[in-house]
Amino acid sequence: QVQLQESGPGLVKPSQTLSLTCTVSGGSISSGSYYWSWIRQPAGKGLEWIGRIYTSGSTNYNPSLKSRVTISVDTSKNQFSLKLSSVTAADTAVYYCARSRGDSVGGMDVWGQGTTVTVSS
């Protein structure tokens, strides 16, 4: 079955760009009709949806982060990525990647284990 694994630096300096990758195993990222999302969770708090990329490459972002977020896909590596620019301490969180059906009916059924990113100098 499909599995997701996040990777990237655990420590990012303020004002720099946070870059994370989600590797898809057990299936092709370009097969079927799916959305691939990023979600984050500050310690002790709730979940915030950051944005998604469709199998075709089209993207949608949370307006609260839209000016700083870029999500892209690399089908040759079976990966999709998150870039968040101009980070501050408020961006410190566990970052998850997740999959959902292209018609959005079915919830986010596959999640990565999450990766902790700390923004600090």
Added chain:
Amino acid sequence: EIVMTQSPATLSLSPGERATLSCRASQSVSSSYLSWYQQKPGQAPRLLIYGASTRATGIPARFSGSGSGTDFTLTISSLQPEDFAVYYCQQDYNLPWTFGQGTKVEIK
């Protein structure tokens, strides 16, 4: 954006008891686009219910979902020790997708 409000924030119950969790949306959400997740400490969320009432693969029958429009409910018929966790509702009817703030089900 659609704001999802969950209540109560914390539910203190004993094993074997019935848990009823509420999720209210700030505007109507098609039932097809309402999901529930369970999250245990240090773990990623796990999909429990989608389409407001359909159990995800491998989810025990003691978990059930209901509701429509703006009011949705997750019911755990008889709490098992492994069910004590935080539960989130989520809508993917409108962008941006949004989650409730969570309900913690704790052991009384």
